[in-house]
Amino acid sequence: MAENIREPKQKRSIEKKERIIEAGYKLFAEKGYFNTNTAEIAKVAGVSTGIVYGYFHDKRDILLGAMEIYIRKVFTPIFSLLDGISSLDFKKIIPSAIDHVVRAHKTNAAMHTTLHSLSSEDEIVAARFASLEEEMTKKMSEKLISLGYPRERVYEKVHTAMDVIQSIAHEEVYDKHSYIDYFVMRTLVTDMLVRLFEE
Numbered sequence: 001m002a003e004n005i006r007e008p009k010q011k012r013s014i015e016k017k018e019r020i021i022e023a024g025y026k027l028f029a030e031k032g033y034f035n036t037n038t039a040e041i042a043k044v045a046g047v048s049t050g051i052v053y054g055y056f057h058d059k060r061d062i063l064l065g066a067m068e069i070y071i072r073k074v075f076t077p078i079f080s081l082l083d084g085i086s087s088l089d090f091k092k093i094i095p096s097a098i099d100h101v102v103r104a105h106k107t108n109a110a111m112h113t114t115l116h117s118l119s120s121e122d123e124i125v126a127a128r129f130a131s132l133e134e135e136m137t138k139k140m141s142e143k144l145i146s147l148g149y150p151r152e153r154v155y156e157k158v159h160t161a162m163d164v165i166q167s168i169a170h171e172e173v174y175d176k177h178s179y180i181d182y183f184v185m186r187t188l189v190t191d192m193l194v195r196l197f198e199e
Contacts, residue, residue: 021065029110105169
């Protein structure tokens with residue numbers, strides 16, 4: 001374990017550090033966190049193990065960097081959706097939000113599983129997910145308020161909608177119960193959430 005971690009300033013050093021994080025992301029997604037070691041990460045990144053420890057205290061440090069890649073991959077499209085909302089047409093907003101969240105989970109399923117399995121035992125991972133959830137709730141709520149939606153109970157409604165939509169994504173991507181018709185489920189959830197926001 002390195003005692004003096006350096007923050008790279010030169011382009012080549014920055015690229016090395018980024019390669020290490022990307023290698024960690026790839027391996028954590030493929031093999032899981034506990035089945036990956038720093039020597040493997042170094043090999044995939046094309047650097048020595050000593051260089052890895054020059055930039056990171058340990059494997060967990062690399063995980064936290066990889067988590068930020070995951071967050072960018074998953075939440076950039078969702079924030080783009082949010083930016084594109086120009087009216088309070090919940091019959092369009094809700095299905096679009098479901099599509100975006102399900103797609104984001106599908107394209108990042110392996111890393112999602114790795115990170116969420118760690119969130120129950122790693123306080124920093126859990127706190128990062130909690131802060132992200134709070135950020136999403138606030139951004140969506142403020143967006144709706146800016147379009148004229150009443151402020152009263154908006155945070156509660158948005159948070160409820162986020163929980164329900166995430167549950168659909170988990171069902172479609174991970175649980176895959178054979179008795180569920182996902183078209184019917186999406187229709188029911190859309191109708192329920194439209195009523196929630198239009199009440």
